[in-house]
Amino acid sequence: MKNAEHKYRRERDKEFMEMYRSAYKEYFAAGSGEPKLRAIDFTLANGKPHYHVSLDRALHVVPLLLKGRQSPLKPESMQDRMWREITEKVASLLSADGLALGQAIDFVITTCRASRFYISPGYARQLVSLLDSNRA
Numbered sequence: 001m002k003n004a005e006h007k008y009r010r011e012r013d014k015e016f017m018e019m020y021r022s023a024y025k026e027y028f029a030a031g032s033g034e035p036k037l038r039a040i041d042f043t044l045a046n047g048k049p050h051y052h053v054s055l056d057r058a059l060h061v062v063p064l065l066l067k068g069r070q071s072p073l074k075p076e077s078m079q080d081r082m083w084r085e086i087t088e089k090v091a092s093l094l095s096a097d098g099l100a101l102g103q104a105i106d107f108v109i110t111t112c113r114a115s116r117f118y119i120s121p122g123y124a125r126q127l128v129s130l131l132d133s134n135r136a
Contacts, residue, residue, distance in 0.1 A: 005054075012052035013127055016117050019047045020128065040124045048113040051086060058105045062087050066101075082118035 020043045027035035027042075065071060065087040073080040086108055093104040117124070 005057075008052040008054060012049060012117070012119070015049045015052070016043060016047065016119065016124065017127060017131060019043045019049070020124075036128060040121065040128060044117050044119070044121060044124055047117045048115070049117050051082070051109045051112065051114055053082075053086070053109055055106060055109065058086065058109050059102065062090050062105050063101065066091060078118040078120060082114065085115060 020039055023042045024035055024039035027038045032038055061072065061083050065083060071080050071083060073083065086105075089108045089112055090101070090104045093099050093107060094101065097104075099107065
């Protein structure tokens, strides 16, 4: 399971960096002050990434949240917020389209986009710093 989590984290980080690079180029070309920080903030708030989670994990977490049970994650953490967003979309599909739970979960994590990147600004700065250090 840990290898799968790392795989999804790498995919998410790659997607973040692709969107960040695009934003950075625009801020840099416009002569904006602190283009790195502005591009990070913009990407975190406006990026529409995929949900980088496994179906197995989603099939475990979403039913718990649908039943109103306590999340297995730290309350109000980025991960908790992401899972609650996924669960809201699944619930909407269940009531509107009459899909089975597994089908709704699969649809959301494979085709829907997240409202934002669910990573902290500190982690995003680390990713950008790694990019900068690899260029040196």
